[in-house]
Amino acid sequence: MDPVDADASLMLSFRDGNEAAFEQLLDKYHRIIVNFTYKFVNNRAEAEELAQEVFLKVYRSRERYEPRARFAAWIFKIATNVSLKALRHRRGAPPVSLDAGPEGKTAWRLDPPDLRANPERSLAKEEVGVIVRRAVGSLPVREKTALLLRRYEDLSYREIAGIMGCSEAAVKTYLHRGKGRLRRLLLPHVKGGV
Amino acid sequence: MRCAEATEILWSAAEEPGAELPPRLSVHLASCAACRATAEEIAQVWRLLGDFPEVEPGPDFKAEFYRRLRASPAGEVRPPGRQPVPGWHWLAAAATALVILVIAGSRLTLPPPEIAGSATGWQDRWDDGFLEELERTLVNLDAEYLSAYDSWPGLAAESPATEPKSSAPARESQSKGEIRNEGA
Numbered sequence: 001m002d003p004v005d006a007d008a009s010l011m012l013s014f015r016d017g018n019e020a021a022f023e024q025l026l027d028k029y030h031r032i033i034v035n036f037t038y039k040f041v042n043n044r045a046e047a048e049e050l051a052q053e054v055f056l057k058v059y060r061s062r063e064r065y066e067p068r069a070r071f072a073a074w075i076f077k078i079a080t081n082v083s084l085k086a087l088r089h090r091r092g093a094p095p096v097s098l099d100a101g102p103e104g105k106t107a108w109r110l111d112p113p114d115l116r117a118n119p120e121r122s123l124a125k126e127e128v129g130v131i132v133r134r135a136v137g138s139l140p141v142r143e144k145t146a147l148l149l150r151r152y153e154d155l156s157y158r159e160i161a162g163i164m165g166c167s168e169a170a171v172k173t174y175l176h177r178g179k180g181r182l183r184r185l186l187l188p189h190v191k192g193g194v
Numbered sequence: 195m196r197c198a199e200a201t202e203i204l205w206s207a208a209e210e211p212g213a214e215l216p217p218r219l220s221v222h223l224a225s226c227a228a229c230r231a232t233a234e235e236i237a238q239v240w241r242l243l244g245d246f247p248e249v250e251p252g253p254d255f256k257a258e259f260y261r262r263l264r265a266s267p268a269g270e271v272r273p274p275g276r277q278p279v280p281g282w283h284w285l286a287a288a289a290t291a292l293v294i295l296v297i298a299g300s301r302l303t304l305p306p307p308e309i310a311g312s313a314t315g316w317q318d319r320w321d322d323g324f325l326e327e328l329e330r331t332l333v334n335l336d337a338e339y340l341s342a343y344d345s346w347p348g349l350a351a352e353s354p355a356t357e358p359k360s361s362a363p364a365r366e367s368q369s370k371g372e373i374r375n376e377g378a
Binding site for chain 1: 205209246247248258
């Protein structure tokens with residue numbers, strides 16, 4: 001175990017009965033985990049539900065916790081499985097979420113402006129967010145998972161491989177494919193002047 | 195260096211902004227305008243991904259979590275700061291079972307306490323209800339424990355050393371058997 005993994009130390013302390021240690025972990029990770037699950041399901045309410053489930057699993061698994069890896073890798077493993085399980089249950093649902101958006105504003109626009117037609121116009125931040133969200137959401141599950149864990153959670157290839165149950169070479173392949181797709185999806189908007 | 199290889203390295207480099215590029219990539223970029231353009235595109239796309247919308251959890255997230263924890267079948271929740279005995283729910287279940295046995299055993303020798311305004315049947319129904327609820331609690335604890343264990347990611351690849359302790363379930367099942375006998 002990484003000697004400076006303070007979060008693993010907190011979890012061990014919680015395992016030994018220190019409830020305050022769990023509360024520290026909850027304070028630190030709840031926003032992170034909500035945003036991680038949000039990147040899978042694109043719905044804030046559902047993302048919070050899934051995050052609750054993640055922390056319930058963390059809480060109930062305390063007595064069997066062993067710090068074989070960084071705590072972050074462990075909790076993201078749980079969060080990934082919870083999110084993928086939710087996605088499996090959603091099969092058949094419309095692929096685009098028309099939820100009101102995180103700040104309760106009106107539904108996101110489905111068709112961001114085509115900058116090739118009006119290259120001088122720069123995208124508003126919200127529009128950029130829509131484009132990025134749609135692009136990431138369109139990735140195949142494995143590529144999306146690898147990308148989310150690498151780009152947004154900064155996990156190592158080895159940690160991602162442990163979470164996804166595959167080799168590091170497979171992780172690199174998923175990332176390579178995912179990045180290629182994203183480049184094709186996002187390039188028109190990059191050239192249009194973001 | 196071929197452009198395809200350069201592109202792959204550029205993507206890896208984009209994951210670590212500010213890191214030095216391998217010398218042979220730098221040499222290739224110096225002579226390949228197409229790859230220089232690709233490098234800029236890759237950097238922009240990687241930065242663009244940072245604009246994925248973020249959400250703020252509701253202010254009641256923690257309160258809701260503890261509410262769900264209390265409402266769950268395991269139901270164990272302790273205020274921060276307390277230091278319980280590890281494996282407390284097994285000990286608590288066994289202790290509760292012992293108390294019930296003592297009470298039930300004492301009822302065989304002692305007359306039931308008189309309760310104003312009710313017949314002895316009321317006391318019997320209360321005891322039966324308590325035993326049934328305890329039975330359900332123990333069953334749910336066991337199911338919750340096994341459910342969490344079975345759904346543990348990657349558990350199948352782990353060593354037998356991670357198997358759950360065998361003494362607690364044996365003690366619990368023994369208690370259940372005794373409770374069933376007493377409640378019959």
